[in-house]
Amino acid sequence: MDSILTSIKKMLGISAEYTQFDADIRIHINSVFAVLAQLGIGPAEGYSIQGESETWDSFLKEATNLELVKTYVYLKVRMLFDPPVTAALIDSANRVISEFEWRLLMCGKENSVDEG
Numbered sequence: 257m258d259s260i261l262t263s264i265k266k267m268l269g270i271s272a273e274y275t276q277f278d279a280d281i282r283i284h285i286n287s288v289f290a291v292l293a294q295l296g297i298g299p300a301e302g303y304s305i306q307g308e309s310e311t312w313d314s315f316l317k318e319a320t321n322l323e324l325v326k327t328y329v330y331l332k333v334r335m336l337f338d339p340p341v342t343a344a345l346i347d348s349a350n351r352v353i354s355e356f357e358w359r360l361l362m363c364g365k366e367n368s369v370d371e372g
Contacts, residue, residue, distance in 0.1 A: 258311050258312045258313070259308045259309070259310070259311055260285060260305050260310050260311060260312055260315065260329075261278065261281065261282060261285065261305055261307060261308050261310070262308055263312070263326065264281060264285060264329060264330055264333055265277075265278075265281060267330040267334075268281070268330070268333070268334060268337065268338065272308075277337070278307070280337060281333060281337060282305055282306070282307070284332070284333040284336040284337050285305055285329060285333055286304040286305060287332075287336070288328070288329045288332040288333060289302065289303045289304060289305075289315070289329075290302065291332070292325070292328075292329075292360070295357065295360050295361050296361070297316070297325060297360050298315055298316060299315075303315050312325075312326065320363070321359075321360070321363060324356060324359065324360065325360070327356065328353065328356040328357070328360065331349060331352060331353050331356070332353060334349070335349055335350070335353070
């Protein structure tokens with residue numbers, strides 16, 4: 257099982273044992289999940305995490321682009337939690353985020369979890 261919180265912390269360069277920023281990171285992750293729900297990705301009723309127990313598989317079942325979703329969540333959380341210091345890096349990250357949003361939007365129907 258791949259914990260959502262732990263994997264995002266790892267991508268941010270924060271060890272799993274360091275919990276000082278967990279509440280902040282969790283809030284940002286949940287905000288990104290709200291955006292993904294509006295794009296048609298994930299459960300129709302929305303999704304949120306409370307800690308380390310929620311996994312990527314519980315968010316997206318049988319998704320063909322789960323790795324794209326993971327990277328998108330990381331980039332959005334990074335921009336909220338620890339944004340780059342230069343305008344060029346911010347612009348570059350925002351362009352990648354926009355491209356990922358477009359790609360996710362194009363395949364949103366494929367990755368939505370069926371109800372029932």
